[in-house]
Amino acid sequence: MKTYILTRILLAIPMILIILTIIFFVLRILPGNPVMALLGPKAPPEVVKAMEHQMGLDKPIIVQYGDYLGSILKGDFGVSAYTGVTVIQELMQKFPATLELTIFAMTIAVFIGIFFGTYGAYHFGRTLDIAARVYSIFVYSFPVFWFGIMLQLIFGVWLHWLPVSGRSSPFMIPNHIYTGLYVIDSILNLEWPVLVDTLYHLILPSVTLGVVISSIFVRMVRSNVILSLSSQYVVAARARGAKEKKVIFKHALKNAMAPILTIMGLEFALLLGGAVLTEVTFSWPGIGSYLVTRITYRDFPAIQGAIVFFAMFVAIVSILVDIANAWLDPRVRY
Amino acid sequence: MMALLEIKNLSIDYLTRNGTVKAVDDISFSVEARDSIGLVGESGCGKSTTGTAILGLLPPNARVSGSILFKGRDLLKISNEELRKVRGKDISMIFQDPMTSLDPIMRIRDHFFELLRAHYPKMDENEMKKISSEALKSVGIEPSRLNNYPFEFSGGMRQRTMIALAIALQPSMLIADEPTTSLDVVIQEQILEVLRDLKKTKNMSMVLITHDLGVVAELVNKVVVMYAGHLAESGDVYSIYEKPLHPYTKALLESIPNVKLEDRELRYIPGSLPDLKNPPKGCRYWPRCPYVKDICKRETPPTVEVDGRKVKCWLYGGEINAGIDKTSSAVS
Ligand SMILES: Nc1ncnc2c1ncn2[C@@H]1O[C@H](COP(=O)(O)OP(=O)(O)OP(=O)(O)O)[C@@H](O)[C@H]1O
Ligand SMILES: [Mg+2]
Numbered sequence: 001m002k003t004y005i006l007t008r009i010l011l012a013i014p015m016i017l018i019i020l021t022i023i024f025f026v027l028r029i030l031p032g033n034p035v036m037a038l039l040g041p042k043a044p045p046e047v048v049k050a051m052e053h054q055m056g057l058d059k060p061i062i063v064q065y066g067d068y069l070g071s072i073l074k075g076d077f078g079v080s081a082y083t084g085v086t087v088i089q090e091l092m093q094k095f096p097a098t099l100e101l102t103i104f105a106m107t108i109a110v111f112i113g114i115f116f117g118t119y120g121a122y123h124f125g126r127t128l129d130i131a132a133r134v135y136s137i138f139v140y141s142f143p144v145f146w147f148g149i150m151l152q153l154i155f156g157v158w159l160h161w162l163p164v165s166g167r168s169s170p171f172m173i174p175n176h177i178y179t180g181l182y183v184i185d186s187i188l189n190l191e192w193p194v195l196v197d198t199l200y201h202l203i204l205p206s207v208t209l210g211v212v213i214s215s216i217f218v219r220m221v222r223s224n225v226i227l228s229l230s231s232q233y234v235v236a237a238r239a240r241g242a243k244e245k246k247v248i249f250k251h252a253l254k255n256a257m258a259p260i261l262t263i264m265g266l267e268f269a270l271l272l273g274g275a276v277l278t279e280v281t282f283s284w285p286g287i288g289s290y291l292v293t294r295i296t297y298r299d300f301p302a303i304q305g306a307i308v309f310f311a312m313f314v315a316i317v318s319i320l321v322d323i324a325n326a327w328l329d330p331r332v333r334y
Numbered sequence: 335m336m337a338l339l340e341i342k343n344l345s346i347d348y349l350t351r352n353g354t355v356k357a358v359d360d361i362s363f364s365v366e367a368r369d370s371i372g373l374v375g376e377s378g379c380g381k382s383t384t385g386t387a388i389l390g391l392l393p394p395n396a397r398v399s400g401s402i403l404f405k406g407r408d409l410l411k412i413s414n415e416e417l418r419k420v421r422g423k424d425i426s427m428i429f430q431d432p433m434t435s436l437d438p439i440m441r442i443r444d445h446f447f448e449l450l451r452a453h454y455p456k457m458d459e460n461e462m463k464k465i466s467s468e469a470l471k472s473v474g475i476e477p478s479r480l481n482n483y484p485f486e487f488s489g490g491m492r493q494r495t496m497i498a499l500a501i502a503l504q505p506s507m508l509i510a511d512e513p514t515t516s517l518d519v520v521i522q523e524q525i526l527e528v529l530r531d532l533k534k535t536k537n538m539s540m541v542l543i544t545h546d547l548g549v550v551a552e553l554v555n556k557v558v559v560m561y562a563g564h565l566a567e568s569g570d571v572y573s574i575y576e577k578p579l580h581p582y583t584k585a586l587l588e589s590i591p592n593v594k595l596e597d598r599e600l601r602y603i604p605g606s607l608p609d610l611k612n613p614p615k616g617c618r619y620w621p622r623c624p625y626v627k628d629i630c631k632r633e634t635p636p637t638v639e640v641d642g643r644k645v646k647c648w649l650y651g652g653e654i655n656a657g658i659d660k661t662s663s664a665v666s
Contacts, residue, residue, distance in 0.1 A: 124394075232434035235391055239429075240445075240499060241422035241452040244414075250448075251437050258439075329439050330483040 005319060012315035019311045020072065020304065024065055027300050034081050034298035055081050068304065077308070078301030082294060087305035091287060095309070096180025097167055098286030101209065102275055103181075104202050108210025109217050116214075117221025118253055121229060132218055140215040144274050148208040148281035155204060163201050165283035172197040205282040209274050213267070220263055224256035231255070258329045265321030269314045336406055337364035338506060338539055339388070344400035346383050346392070353611040357383045360400070361565040362637075363558050363644075367506065370533060370540040372550035372571070374586065375560035378607050381543045382430075384560070385509045388541075389427055390417050404507075423453045426500035430512040432493035436484035442470075442495060443480040449499055469502035470495070473528050490521035497528055501536065508532075511543045522549075529553060547586055551575065559583045562608050562618040564634075569643030579645045581623050617648065625649060 035051045036043075052058050056067060071078040077087035120132030156164035163169070167182060172194050174185035183202070186194040228234065229252045237247050276288030283289065287306050294302035326332045346358035358380040365371050373381050386392050388402055390409060402409040404425065409417060421427075429435050436445060446466035450457050467477035473494040484492060493513060500508055510529070514522035530553060532538060542550050547557070551571060558568040559580065567580040578584040585603040605622035608614050614621055620630040627648060635648045 232429060232431055233437040235386075236427075236429060236435040236496070237437065237448065238391055238418075239389055239421055239427040240449045241418050241420075242448050243418065243452060246448065246452075250440075255437065255439060331438065331485050 005323065008319050008322060012312075012319070016308060016311050016315065020069075020308050021065075023304050023307045024068060025061075027298075027303060028061060028064075032298045034300055037296070037298040038081065068301075071301075072308070077305035080294075080299055080302045082297045082299040082302065087301050090290065090302065091305055091309050093180075094285060094287045094290045096182075097284060098275060098279070098288060100167075100181045100183060100202070101205055101278065101284055101286060102271060104206035105209035105213065105275070105278075106271070108206055109214040112210070112214035113217025113221045114253065116218045118225050118248060120218070120222045121225035121252070122248055124226060124229075129222075132222060136215045136218040136222075139211055142212055144208065144212050144277040145281055147212060148205070148278060151204050151208055152281075162204050164204060167198070167201050167285055168194070169197050169201075205278050205284055208281070209271075209278040212274055213271050216267055216270075217260075217264070220260050221253075221256065224259050225252050228252045228255040254328070258325055258332075261321050261325050261328070265318040268317045268321075269310075272310050272313065337403075338367045338369070338405065339365040339541075340401075340403040341384075341388075342401045342403070344384065344387065344398070344402065346380070346387055346399075347397045348383075348393075349395045349397060350611075355610045356613055357396075357563050357610060358387070359563040359613075361558075361560070361563075362400075363565065363568050365507070365539050365541060365556075368537065368539055369556055370542065370554040371556040371558055372547070372554040373541055373543045373558050373560065374547050374550065375545065375566075376586075376603070376607055377545055378562075378610075379560045380563045381545070381560055382511050385427065385511050385541060385543050388509060389421050389425060390414075391421075391427070419453065422449050422500075422505070423503045424505050425507045425509065426503075426505045427509040427511065428493070428496045428500050428513050431516050432489050432496055432513075433516070435496050436487075436492055438484055440483075441480070442482050442484065442487070445495070445499055446470075446480070446502060449502060453503060465502055469498040472501070473498045488521075489517050490524055493517065493521075493525050494528055497525075497532070501532060501538070504536065505538065507539045507541065509541045509543070512545070513542075514549065515544075526553065559586065562613060563610060564618050564646060565637070565644070566619065566647070567643060567645045569641075569645075573641065573643060579640055579643060579650065580619075580647050581625050581649070582619050585622075617646075619647075 034055065035048050035057065039048065039051065049058075056064060059067075068078060075088060077091065079086055080090060083090065116132040116135060120129040123129045152164040155162045174182055174191060174194055175189050176185065178185050178188055182198040183195065186192070186198055225248075229248075233255075234247055234251050237251050242251075272288075275286070276291060278284065279286045279288035280292050287309060291303065291306040294306070341364065342362050344358055344361050345356075348355040348357055361384065363371070373384065375381055383392065383396070387396075387398055388404075388409065392398065398410060400410070404420065409420065412420075436442070440448075443463075443466060446469065447462050450462045450465060463480075466480055470477050470480065475491060475494055475498070479487075479491075484495075487495065497513075513529070514525050517525065526549070529540070529542075533540065533553065540554070542554055544550050550557070555571055556569065557571050557574050559566045559574075559582065561580075561582045566582045567574065567578070574583060575587065578587055582603075589603055603622060608618055608621065614631070616632050617623070617630045617635050620626045623630065630648050633648075635646050637644050637646045638650050639645075640650050
C-alpha cells in the first residue's frame with residue numbers, strides 16, 4: 001500500500017507538468033497582453049517596452065518557460081505581474097477560503113447524496129425513489145450562477161436572513177489566524193460571535209455549491225446502493241435476523257461507498273470548477289475569485305499558479321481517496 | 335402432534351414487466367421435528383423460491399399466498415419484526431454461492447456479532463466471542479480465523495462459515511439452498527460431512543434444496559419433488575427411490591449420473607421446463623411425459639395419497655383411472 005501511494009505521488013508529477021506546460025503555452029497563444037491589460041491601450045510605447053522587459057516578456061518563449069519551471073521548483077510560482085508579490089504567497093493566503101467553502105459544500109453534498117441516494121435505492125421504484133430522481137435531475141440542470149443568485153435574492157435581498165457576499169463582516173475576522181479556516185480559528189480563539197458570523201457567511205455559498213454537486217452524488221449513491229442491496233450478502237444478513245437499518249447502512253451503503261469514493265475523487269476537479277463560479281457569485285475571497293480577477297489582468301504567473309495549484313489539489317485529493325478506499329475495503333488494504 | 339413446519343397451499347408469483355411468473359403453484363408439505371427433507375427438481379422449478387419464502391426473504395416483486403405455519407404461527411402473517419426474530423434464531427438459511435454470501439468488507443467475527451446482537455442486544459463481547467469460536471470450531475475452522483476477512487477464506491471455508499453462522503444460535507430448522515452446487519467435488523464432500531455431523535449431533539430439522547437427488551439421498555428421510563412450480567411427489571426417501579410414482583420422479587432418478595454404469599453416458603430428461611409465464615394447461619409435465627393422456631392436457635391432476643406418499647399425477651387420480659392398478663403402477 002505504501003509503495004502504491006508513493007507511486008501515485010510520483011505519477012502525479014508528470015501530470016502536473018503537462019497541465020503546467022499546456023496552460024503556459026495556451027496563455028501565450030491566446031490574444032491579450034498583460035502589459036496592455038495593466039497600463040491600458042493608451043500607454044506610450046517606450047513604457048510598454050520597459051514594462052515588458054521588466055516582466056521578462058521580451059525573452060524568447062522557451063527561456064520564459066525555463067524561468068517559469070525554475071520558479072515552480074523554487075516553490076514561489078513566479079511573481080505576480082499585478083501585485084509584484086510571489087504567487088505562492090497570494091495562493092496560500094486565498095487557499096483557506098476555498099478549502100473552507102469546498103469542505104462545507106462537500107459535506108452538504110455528501111449528506112444529501114447519501115440520504116436521498118440510499119433511501120431512493122431502498123424504495124426502488126416507489127415515491128421516495130422517484131422524489132430522489134426528480135431532485136437529482138432538477139438540480140443537475142441548475143447553473144451555479146443562477147442558483148446562487150436565486151438564493152441571494154430570496155435569503156439576502158428579500159428575507160434579510162443571510163449575508164450574500166464575502167467570508168465575514170467587517171471586524172469579524174478571527175483575532176489570531178492558525179489555519180486560515182475561520183471556523184476553526186474562531187473556535188480556537190473562543191470567539192463565538194466571529195464563529196457565528198463566519199457560519200452565516202458560509203451558508204449560502206456552500207449550499208449553492210453543495211446542492212449543485214449533490215445531484216451527481218445522489219445518482220451515484222443510488223445506483224451503487226441498488227447494486228449492493230441486491231447482492232447475496234444482503235439477503236444473507238437478513239436471513240441472520242439483522243435489522244433493516246444495519247442491512248442498509250452497514251452492508252449496502254458501506255459496500256457501495258468504495259466505488260462512490262473513487263468517482264468522488266474523479267469528480268473533484270468538477271467540484272473545483274463549481275467552486276470558482278460560486279466564489280465569483282458570492283465574492284468569496286478564494287482562489288476561484290483570484291483566478292477570475294487575474295484573468296482580466298492577464299496576470300500570467302498568477303493564472304498559471306492558480307491552475308497548477310488546483311491540479312495539485314486534485315492530485316492530492318485523489319490520493320486521499322485511495323487511502324480512504326483502502327481503509328474501507330480490506331481487499332485493497334492487504 | 336403439530337408439525338414443526340407446515341406449508342399449506344403455497345403459491346408464489348413474480349410480477350415482471352413481461353407477465354406474471356407462476357413460480358410456485360399450490361404446494362403443501364410439512365416437516366416434522368428432526369425430519370430432514372430434500373426439496374428436489376430441475377433448475378427453475380421453484381425450489382429456491384419456496385425455501386426463500388419460508389423466511390420471507392423473497393424480492394419485492396414476489397406475491398405470496400397460502401400459509402407457512404412454523405410451530406403453529408403463520409410466518410406470512412406475523413409482523414416484520416417478529417419475522418426478523420425468527421430468522422437466524424429459529425430458522426436459519428444458507429445459500430448456493432458461498433463466495434458472495436459473506437460481506438466482503440466485514441470480518442468473520444463481525445458476521446457472528448451481528449447475528450448475536452440481532453437476537454441478544456445485551457450480550458457482552460466475551461460471551462459473543464465464546465459462541466462464535468465454538469460455532470466455528472464445530473465446522474472445523476480454527477477460532478483464530480475469526481479476525482479474517484472473507485477474501486482470506488476458500489469457497490469451502492466460506493460455506494462452512496455460513497453453516498457455523500446458521501447453527502450458532504441452535505435453530506430448530508436449517509434451510510440449505512444447494513449448499514454444495516458451486517463447490518468442487520472434494521469440497522462438496524466436506525460440506526456434506528459437516529451437514530451429516532450436524533444431523534447427528536444437533537436437534538435440528540433440515541430442508542435441503544438440491545437438483546441432484548443423489549446428493550441428498552443419505553442425508554434426508556423425506557423427499558419433495560417439484561416440477562415447474564407444482565409438487566409432483568412427496569414421501570419417504572426409500573420408497574421414492576425404490577419405486578418412484580410420478581413419471582417425473584422416475585426420469586429424475588434415471589438422470590442421476592451413476593459411476594458404476596458401464597456406459598458412462600450422461601442421461602437427461604428430454605425436453606425442457608415450460609415457460610412459467612404461460613404454463614401448459616393441465617399437468618405441467620405432460621409435454622415431456624411418456625405416459626401422457628388426454629386428461630393430462632386438460633385438467634390439473636389432484637394430489638392423491640398412494641402408499642403413504644403424495645403424488646400429483648393422473649395415473650393415480652381418482653375414478654378416471656379406476657382401471658389402473660395403483661400398486662403396480664405403469665411407471666415402475
Ligand atoms: N426475482 C424474480 N423475478 C422474476 N422471476 C423470478 C425471480 N426469481 C426467480 N424467478 C423465476 O421463478 C422460477 C423459479 O425460480 P427458482 O430460483 O425458485 O428456481 P430453482 O428451482 O431454485 O432453480 P435453480 O436450481 O436454478 O436454483 C424461475 O423460472 C425463475 O426464472
Ligand atoms: Mg435455486
